[in-house]
Amino acid sequence: MSVLIFAELDEGKIKKSSLEAIFYxxxxxxxxxxxxxxxxxxxxxxxxxxxxxxFGATKVLHATxxxxxxxxxxxxxxxxxxxVQQEGSKVIVLAKSSLADAxxxxxAGKLKAGLAANVIELPDLSNGFLVKTSIYxxxxxxxxxxxxxxxxxxxxxxxxxxxxxxxxxxxxxxTPALNEADFAISVKNTEKSSGDILLPEADLVVxxxxxxxGPENWGIVEDLANALxxxxxxxxxxxxxxxxxxxEHVGQTGIKVSPxxxxxxxxxxxxxxLAGVNSSKVxxxxxxxxxxxxxxxxxxxxxxxxxxxLPRLTEAVKAL
Amino acid sequence: MKIxxxxxxVPDTTTxxxxxxxNTRLNKAGxxxxxxxxxxxxxxxxxxLKEKTGASVTVLNVGEADTEPVIRKCLAIGxxxxxxxxxxxxxxxxxxEQIAAIAQETxxxxxxxxxxxxxxxxxxxxxxVGEMLGIPSISPVMLLDIEGDTAQITREIEGGKESLxxxxxxxxxxxxxIAEWKIPNMRGIMTARTKPLKVVEPTGTDKLTTVDSxxxxxxxxxxxxxxxxxxxxLIQLLHNEAKVI
Ligand SMILES: Cc1cc2nc3c(=O)[nH]c(=O)nc-3n(C[C@H](O)[C@H](O)[C@H](O)COP(=O)(O)OP(=O)(O)OC[C@H]3O[C@@H](n4cnc5c(N)ncnc54)[C@H](O)[C@@H]3O)c2cc1C
Ligand SMILES: Cc1cc2nc3c(=O)[nH]c(=O)nc-3n(C[C@H](O)[C@H](O)[C@H](O)COP(=O)(O)OP(=O)(O)OC[C@H]3O[C@@H](n4cnc5c(N)ncnc54)[C@H](O)[C@@H]3O)c2cc1C
Numbered sequence: 162m163s164v165l166i167f168a169e170l171d172e173g174k175i176k177k178s179s180l181e182a183i184f185y186x187x188x189x190x191x192x193x194x195x196x197x198x199x200x201x202x203x204x205x206x207x208x209x210x211x212x213x214x215x216f217g218a219t220k221v222l223h224a225t226x227x228x229x230x231x232x233x234x235x236x237x238x239x240x241x242x243x244x245v246q247q248e249g250s251k252v253i254v255l256a257k258s259s260l261a262d263a264x265x266x267x268x269a270g271k272l273k274a275g276l277a278a279n280v281i282e283l284p285d286l287s288n289g290f291l292v293k294t295s296i297y298x299x300x301x302x303x304x305x306x307x308x309x310x311x312x313x314x315x316x317x318x319x320x321x322x323x324x325x326x327x328x329x330x331x332x333x334x335x336t337p338a339l340n341e342a343d344f345a346i347s348v349k350n351t352e353k354s355s356g357d358i359l360l361p362e363a364d365l366v367v368x369x370x371x372x373x374x375g376p377e378n379w380g381i382v383e384d385l386a387n388a389l390x391x392x393x394x395x396x397x398x399x400x401x402x403x404x405x406x407x408x409e410h411v412g413q414t415g416i417k418v419s420p421x422x423x424x425x426x427x428x429x430x431x432x433x434x435l436a437g438v439n440s441s442k443v444x445x446x447x448x449x450x451x452x453x454x455x456x457x458x459x460x461x462x463x464x465x466x467x468x469x470x471l472p473r474l475t476e477a478v479k480a481l
Numbered sequence: 482m483k484i485x486x487x488x489x490x491v492p493d494t495t496t497x498x499x500x501x502x503x504n505t506r507l508n509k510a511g512x513x514x515x516x517x518x519x520x521x522x523x524x525x526x527x528x529x530l531k532e533k534t535g536a537s538v539t540v541l542n543v544g545e546a547d548t549e550p551v552i553r554k555c556l557a558i559g560x561x562x563x564x565x566x567x568x569x570x571x572x573x574x575x576x577x578e579q580i581a582a583i584a585q586e587t588x589x590x591x592x593x594x595x596x597x598x599x600x601x602x603x604x605x606x607x608x609x610v611g612e613m614l615g616i617p618s619i620s621p622v623m624l625l626d627i628e629g630d631t632a633q634i635t636r637e638i639e640g641g642k643e644s645l646x647x648x649x650x651x652x653x654x655x656x657x658x659i660a661e662w663k664i665p666n667m668r669g670i671m672t673a674r675t676k677p678l679k680v681v682e683p684t685g686t687d688k689l690t691t692v693d694s695x696x697x698x699x700x701x702x703x704x705x706x707x708x709x710x711x712x713x714x715l716i717q718l719l720h721n722e723a724k725v726i
Contacts, residue, residue, distance in 0.1 A: 232638075234608070235617065259639055263620060266608020269574060275689035276573060278603045291693065296601050300498045302696040303601075309689040345617050346647040353641035361639055365726065389726060407623065407658070408640055413494050413599065414518050414657065422725040433494045443723045444701075445715065456704055461718060465709030477716035478726070 163220075164190040165250035166199045167241050168213065169232075169260060173205045177362050178256035180216050184323035185316055186254035187217025188283055193252070198222060200244045200335065202229040202237055207332050214330030216323050222247075222335035228344065234263025236343040242271045243337030245311070257315045258361060265315055275309030280316045281440075298413050298436035318361065319419045319442065360409060363392035365422045368411060368438070370396035372427015372448065372467055376404035381471040382426060388478040394418065396428050412437035426467045430455025447471070482536035482627070482649075484527045485589040487580055487606070488520040488555055489570075489598045490548035500695045507695070516551050518662075519595025523653075525660035526625055527593050528559035534627065537561050539589075543570040543579045549678070557665030557673035568683040572690050573601070575683075577609035582684045584614055589650060591632075596621040596654040604654065611652040619645065620654025 166186035168179035175183075183199055190197040199213045202224035210221045224240045241264065245253065253268070255261045257279060269276045277292045281302070285291040290307045292314060360366065367386040373379065379393075386393045393409060400410035411418055413433035423441035427448060428434060435458055438444070446459040449466050456462045463470055492498070492512045499508040516524070527538045540560040542548050545567065552563045566579040584592060597604035604620065611618025623642060624635035627649070634645045637656070665673070707715050719726045 235611075238612075259621065259637065262604045263608055263618070266605040266618070267612045269605060270577070270609040270612025273574065273687075273689070276603070276605060277690065278601070278605060293696075296695075297492070297498045298599055298602055300698075301500070302698065303692045304694045304696070306691050306693050307689070308691065342615070342617075346619065346645050349644045349646055351638070351641065351643040353638065353643075357640060359639045401657075406641075408637055408642070417602070422719065422723075436494070439698075443719070443725050445719070446704075456706075458701060459704045460701060460723070461715055462704045462706045463709055463712055463715060464706070465712060470709065470712045473712050474716060477713040481716065481720060481726070 162249045162251060163196045163198045164193070164252045164254060165241070165244055165248055166197060166218065167237070167253065167255040167261065167264065168199045168201045169256070169258060170201060170203045170205050171359070174209060175201070175205070175213060176256070178258065178318055181318070181321060181323050182254050182256040182316055183213050183216040183218050185283070185321045188321070189252055189254060192283070192286055196220070198244070198248050198250070199330070200224065200241055202240055203232070204230055210332045211329035214328040215325045218330045221330045221332045223332050224335045224337070226336060226339060228339060231348060232260045233343060234260055235267050236339060237264045238267035238271060239340045239343055240335070240337055241268055244335065245272060251311055253311070253313045255315055257317055261315060265313055269313055272311045273309060274311040274313045275307035276313045276315070277305050277307060278315045280314045281320050283321065284314070295440060298417065299440045300436060317419055319421070358390065358392040360392045360394055360416055360418065363418070364420050365389050365391035366394050366418055366420045366441070367391045367424045367426065368394035368396070368428060369399070369426040369467070370428030371398050379405070381468065385424070385471050385475045385478070388475045396434055425455055426471060428455060429453050430458060482530070482534060482591065483587065483589045484530065484536050484538045484591045484593060485541055485584060486520070486524045486527045486538060486555070486560065487541045487592065487594045488524065488551065489517040489595070489600070490514045490542060490544055490551040491517050491598060491600045494518065494599065498697070500697070504694045504696065514548070514551055516555060517595045517599050519597060519656055521662050522657055522659050523593035523595055523655040524555055524558060524560065525663045526655060528663060529660055530627060531559060539564060541566070541580060541583055543568055543576045545569055552678060553673050554665060556676045556678070557669040558663045559669065562677040562679070564679045564681060566683050567680050571692070572688045573603045573605045574609060574689045575685070575687060577606050577613060578685045578687070579683055580606065580610050581613035584610070591649060592652040594652065594654050596656040607652045607654040614652070616650050616652060617647055618652040618654070619647065621656040622653045623656060623659055625653065625659055
């Protein structure tokens with residue numbers, strides 16, 4: 162028996178959110194007196210895979226079939242289900258992401274597993290198996306009891322702070338039978354900005370709204386984001402107007418983020434916007450209107466004009 | 482073509498969430514229930530496909546009788562008929578089982594859902610249903626076109642998007658900009674009253690998860706305001722006090 166962690170790769174490297182999941186899974190293994198195995202699909206070198214050991218994994222299963230090179234939620238679910246069977250795992254841990262969502266649901270269907278999405282703490286095992294999750298888009302929490310024999314925990318970013326230690330995990334090649342039906346969808350074209358910090362993975366986020374007036378003004382937002390090595394985000398009207406790509410839209414109907422720092426520039430703070438960002442650790446609001454509702458949900462605020470303030474903040478970051 | 486659209490009945494996005502009964506139930510007093518915003522996108526695209534290709538659109542909700550106003554609104558927007566599975570939808574697997582059971586009775590070419598519910602934000606039901614039916618599931622879908630038995634789909638991925646091609650039948654989780662939200666007109670509201678709404682009892686009773694209690698987040702501390710002329714000190718505070726940069 163072991164806790165199984167599904168870890169994702171981004172360009173051959175284990176994603177940061179997956180390292181958090183590995184650390185979380187290792188903690189659960191410790192609590193339940195078992196070991197933590199990571200399952201990773203797709204191309205990566207052994208040194209990178211073995212580094213899962215620094216975050217507490219005691220073994221890495223590497224699914225190397227070339228058909229798994231492109232992320233595929235359905236095929237990955239087949240692979241993870243085979244790993245669950247081989248390892249006799251009762252608890253599966255992963256970091257929430259669009260690929261993980263697709264994988265997890267298929268897996269839950271295969272295993273008839275009890276699934277908790279948006280887990281934000283380690284489980285409470287004192288009386289059954291209780292996990293705390295974020296619900297109503299961050300407006301509340303639920304204490305869920307997972308009653309099924311097999312449990313899947315999809316953790317939200319910043320649930321736990323991983324601690325690194327020395328050590329590597331042995332890597333075993335894993336070659337389960339694949340299911341032809343999982344490859345029925347053909348990918349014709351992928352558009353992905355490479356090199357940028359992925360918004361759901363980012364520790365720091367600089368976000369801007371309609372107060373920026375137009376797409377031509379985003380330079381000052383990007384300058385601050387670059388200086389901080391932050392990802393950029395935007396409000397819904399900004400992506401609706403095509404000022405920014407849809408993948409940057411945060412809020413109730415967009416991406417939910419929980420970074421260490423969220424800087425909102427020229428965003429009024431509508432409840433639907435707050436819903437997607439209010440679990441950020443620190444929130445900074447810059448708005449020229451002192452009555453903007455966002456200030457009520459902020460830790461730091463500046464009443465001022467973004468066109469004046471942002472370039473000055475960028476210079477101050479560079480001077481750090 | 483037969484389309485099934487699965488909709489949730491959820492508190493309006495502006496709702497201030499509160500709980501009662503010792504934090505074990507949502508306080509529904511004064512809460513307006515709406516169709517999930519993502520489900521609205523799914524429904525709107527289904528109605529567009531109906532107008533374009535003459536597809537039939539059935540709306541499905543797993544919920545108790547108090548969800549019927551939301552179902553009627555979907556009929557007013559353009560769905561042809563509706564099914565309500567009479568059960569409290571308290572677990573994603575349980576809900577998926579109900580949807581799969583309905584889908585097994587009538588073979589739908591397309592099962593459209595929202596990317597996620599806005600109450601539990603699971604984003605799972607479409608994938609579980611796809612697995613139960615043994616057909617592909619794709620989410621979040623931003624564009625959908627159907628040509629014969631083939632769907633052209635644009636899906637959002639982290640930091641971008643990809644175009645996909647797949648054969649029907651499919652289960653899709655939808656989001657913007659797949660279609661514009663639709664508002665029912667007077668004629669729609671009138672005809673919705675007489676469109677069929679079938680109520681069926683649930684199959685299977687497995688609840689794999691239950692909620693023991695709810696909790697509200699602790700309020701944020703007071704905001705620290707920094708005068709615009711001293712904006713640069715913000716960076717010092719983030720570095721030395723908040724320690725986030
Ligand atoms: C069902 C539903 C779902 C929704 N989902 C989302 C969602 O996911 N995400 C989302 O963001 N919204 C969502 N919305 C929309 C939301 O209600 C707001 O309309 C939206 O968030 C407003 O965007 P904004 O703050 O950029 O624009 P505005 O509300 O127009 O605010 C612009 C702000 O910029 C300030 N400003 C202007 N000029 C300057 C300047 N020079 N310097 C500094 N400040 C300036 C103004 O004072 C103002 O506060 C949703 C709405 C509905 C009904
Ligand atoms: C009183 C009450 C208590 C609840 N308690 C729980 C709980 O303890 N745990 C829990 O997980 N959920 C609970 N919910 C249920 C929640 O509303 C969902 O219906 C269900 O759990 C699936 O949630 P999800 O977030 O995984 O859905 P998602 O996977 O995010 O939903 C994706 C899509 O699936 C479809 N869908 C989801 N639910 C339904 C439905 N009921 N009918 C038709 N289509 C649907 C929609 O198209 C939706 O956009 C409760 C609901 C109520 C009313």
